[in-house]
Amino acid sequence: PQSAPGIDQLTQQFNDVNLYGSAQQSYPPVGANPNMGMGMGMNMGANPNMQLSSHAAAVLPMNQLYTTDLLNDFPPPIKDLSLPPPPVILPNDATLSQRPESNASPDYFRCTLNTIPTTNSLLKRSKLPLGVVIRPYTTLHESENPVPVVKDTVIARCRRCRAYINPFVQFVQSDRRWRCNLCALQNDVPSAFDNMENGRTRYDREELNYAVVDFVAPSQYMVRSPEPLVYVFIIEVSVIAVKNGMLATVARTILESLDRIPNDKGLTRVAFLAVDSALHYFKIPESTKSSNPEKDDDNDDDDDEDEDDDINSQPQMLVVSDLDEPFLPCPDGLLVRLDQCRSQIETLLANLNDMFHDNLNPNFALGPALKAAHKLVQPIGGRIQVLGCSLPSLGVGKLNVREEESVSGKPKEAQTLMSAADSFYKSFAVECNKSQVTVDMFLCSTSYQDVATLANLPRYTAGQTHFYPAWSAAKEEDVIKLSKEFSNHLSMDVALEAVMRVRGSNGIRMASFYGNFFNRSSDLCSFPSFPRDQGYLIEMSLEDNITKPYICLQAAVLHTTVGGQRRIRVLNLAIPTTTNIADVFASADQLAIANFYAQKAVEKVFSNSFQDARDLLMKHMLEILQVYKKECVSRNVGSSSPLQLSTNLRMLPLLLHSMIKHIAFRTGKVPSDHRAAALNFLGSAPLPKLIKNIYPSIYSLHNMEDECGLVDENTETIIMPNSVNATAVTLERFGLYLIDNACELFLWVGGEAVPQLIQDVFGIEDISNIPVGKCELPVLNDSPFNQRIRNIIQSIRDDHSVITWQSLYVVKGPSPSEPIARSREVAALRMWASSEFVEDKQSTISYREFLGSFREKISN
Ligand SMILES: [Zn+2]
Structure with a gap:
């Protein structure tokens, strides 16, 4: 009964409704009532049940569970990778203002589970991980994506848990006090809240309307006067x-x-x-x-x-x-x-x-x-x-120089080559932290x-x-x-002398911290300077049963701006709770979960071995599939033994499969400097880059729609072609593809591309004469196709959230007519680019075989 007929139809329907309130597509299965999950998921709808929800979690509408048969739903529908997570659905009265911006956008703050189990035993039973992905800044420069600023230096904080006042608090006792949404303590409302200038009231205050705000801090928030950059x-x-x-x-x-x-x-x-x-x-x-x-x-x-x-x-x-x-x-x-x-x-x-x-x-x-x-x-x-x-x-x-040859690809590789060869670099890092120095x-x-x-x-x-x-x-x-x-x-507009702390509702503990920083005390992360191009992950544990219909999380980054102002960036995220395992699965965020396991696998390399990191990814995937079969699939569908998972998680196996083949974890010999750089990337990249680095976007250029590569007049952005699956099997041998893995760009020229296509792109007819390797496309003013491709490349490079500038590599695909004695460079480059076809067999197994192996293990 839980299978979803007509997912594509639903997708279309929900896209039309534009549930997520942005230009982005929404994830399709959010439930039967399209009013649910409006905006960022706050209930603005007319369903009368929703009005009752403040008392009982049971009446909160939940994301509906839809099941996909992974082997039947093949090739994997990769457009899902660009969808936002299942919406966070909260009661109407969860926030003071009920505006969509009251809860954090997943761009800043997202949880692996958008419905959280009320007990640790339910969490453990689900085998799903609980963690938050935090990205306090989404652009390199403050001017590009400014957040609302609380300027009057009045900062109301809970006396007990030190949480900052936010859209999820409630005013009580004739509005004289506010009740902390994390620990429930009642605190006095500062008198300044009701003595505001320009006719503003307390309800106009930014921190009560927006989930992501900057507070300008008064002098007591400074350990010393602001230091220059x-x-x-x-x-x-x-x-x-x-x-x-x-x-x-x-x-x-x-x-x-x-x-x-x-x-x-x-x-x-x-x-x-x-x-x-x-x-x-x-x-x-x-x-x-x-x-x-x-x-x-x-x-x-x-x-x-x-x-x-x-x-x-x-x-x-x-x-x-x-x-x-x-x-x-x-x-x-x-x-x-x-x-x-x-x-x-x-x-x-x-x-x-x-x-x-x-x-x-x-x-x-x-x-x-x-x-x-x-x-x-x-x-x-x-x-x-x-x-x-x-x-x-x-x-x-x-x-x-460490001896690589004898250990590369062997069990001792990680211990021998990935460990710190000299303790100076770690101990000196401690010194640097003491004196607010970043390297x-x-x-x-x-x-x-x-x-x-x-x-x-x-x-x-x-x-x-x-x-x-x-x-x-x-x-x-x-x-x-x-x-x-x-x-x-x-x-980059770095912040200086920063510390980050994440607080959660009673019962939630911040357990492990991942990212580039120094863990100064149990839950305080220290940043001598705070970059704008990194992401962080915190694993959480449930210490007590949760009785509330929703929980709250708050991340606060105390910092000094480069302009010398002490500020606190505060991010708030509320998430509903459930006692039902199906609800947990239906709201799980596959991209955040992939980020979670990427961090766990990186950690595993440093503590154990590459094999253990790959095993970790396999083990978790197997457990999740087993639990889903046992707990969420009510009917056994006969002898066909399907491999089922909730539709909102159907990209997770693909991401974990691709991760196993990532240069950071794959089997075989990889130069250790490349390994180390890849591990470093996965351990610190912001989520969108991390996902793209694991599973690349591949654009089909030779047959793209006429408007692709041109400017969309509404958004003033370049219209991108559709992505295709990362497999060479379905690539046309006469086609032209652009591969974007967030670090490099490959222009894949099919070995049998016709002379006209080659002419339009490179300005020469003979494919054997095109430049191969790291290069730029020639500027051909009389070729609109050349212009459109360069626009697409430019648009990818113009990303202002990271410092990366992606080099372009022109790669020629194989062709029966190519000379046998092709150059070593062409072959090496083709091999490198081919490693982006992560669904293919390569040196291990294809994605279909990967799923098949799970089906076997699960049906046994
Ligand atoms: Zn509190």
Whole structure:
């Protein structure tokens, strides 16, 4: 009785209703009454039952359970991957304002289960994981997606649980008090709530209307006065960095990005440290022309006025060769204000490459440089930016090439190659956290760089590791990628001195924390600086039975803006509860669950092995399918032994199957730096990027509708073609496809593509002459098709939620007529791109075989 006839029909119907209140499509099976789940799921509808819901969970309408036979529903309907989760359905009176924005959008805050079991035993019985995915910021720049701000510095918090007042509290006792929605304590309403300016009432307050708000914090929220944004650049200047062009590229990128570095108040400071086997500091004098009487206000140096002006007007290089106890060669002038020293900084960056042009020193004393940079910023805190292209070879933190060949693809691989080779990087991370220092790594390796070890420093200081394998400035595309990403990174509106805490209703405990930060105490996550391009996951446990019809979660990020304002970003999410396992399944969020298991599998690699990580994914999938069969499928459907799962979870097996084949977990030999970078990505990427990296979007271009690649006049965005399943089996051999895995783009040219198609895309007729590999499409002004494809590529690259700039690789598909002695590069590239066809067999099993193996296990 629980199978859903006509899902496609329903999809259409519900899409027309536009349940989710946005341009996005809604998930189809939300229940029989289309009024349910309006907006973000608050009941605005006319169903009289809903009015009664504040007392009994039982009368709350729930998302309906629909069942899919996974093997029958084949190929998997991948459009589901772009749908929002099953809506959160709350009672009418759950919030003060009843506006849809009262509950957090899944873009910011989403739970693996949009209906939560009331007891731990029910949760355990369901075998579904309970966790929240948190993404406090969805864009790199505040201006792109600003949230409402509470500006009057009146912050009402619960006296007992310290929750911030929010749309889910209730006013009681003649509105004199508010009842905390997390712990039920009654608190006094601040008098300021009823003495507002411009005729506003307490009900107009942003924090009572919006689930995601920023509070401007009063001074008691500051441990110390706001510190300026600080960047210390540690730049490798060894012969390797000179030869592969990293030094020149980085210096130019910083030079061209000086205006992009946040510096509203002119307080931002920078320092530069050039590193080979010695530390090269730069004493940077102030620009004489910008000197003004007010400059005494800051604590910069002013005491070198008696020195010669000529010497002073240029940056001065000071070399320290003592790596054991690196000291600062002069007390000041090393960490300088960007605006005060602008022209000298420009001079330095313009000359930096030339200064080391003839350098033959092959070493990179990264550890001593990190200690020196730390010493420099310790009183203030800041962001250390490491730009390196070789293995740290001198001083503390020196690393050696680890022997890969004998362990790659073997049981000991994770322990031998993914562990930190030197404890310095973890212990130094603790030091950095104490002094509010974040470390970011941009690793432009020409050979092994031990990403696994180095990534520990960003991981525990809320930074990020960016890996550019085989990078060389000789390739224009490499220069573009590094400079665009590094520049985007520098332009990001980071927050400083941040801590995040997540609170839940009574009975809910925050159990485990995943993401790049330092876990300072049991539930406090510390971020010396808070980036805008990462996601976080917290596993929750149920400690007590829940008696309320819905529970609330609240995440709060206390931080300092780059403009020097102390703020708190608060995110609120309420979720209904149930005693019924079918309701739990019907509201489960498959993308959040995939994110959950990705984090668990990453953790498993570090604690055990790659095999254990893959086994973990298989085990959980099997258990969920078993429970579903036992608990949610009421009738045994005869001998055909279907493999069933709720329709809202029908992409979960596909995602977990793809994850097993991901470069982070797959069997076989993978260079360990690539492994480590992939694990790092899955452990920190925001959910949409993580999902796309696991299961790529593949667009069919040769047969796309006429409007695809053109601007939609309503949304002013490029209209994208339909996605197709990630399998080479259904690819046309004469077709043209674009593969987007969130990190790279592949333009797959079918080996039998007709000359006209090749002409329209590349401007030449002969497929054997098209460029293959990392390159850009030519601009063909007389080919509208070429223009449309470039628009689509541009539109994917224009994502402002991450710093990534996706390189394009042109790949030629196989063809019977191709010469046998095709180049090694063509073959390797094709193999790489083919690994994106995650539904195919590849070296393990196809998705259909994967499902078949589960059907066998379950029917036994
Ligand atoms: Zn409370």
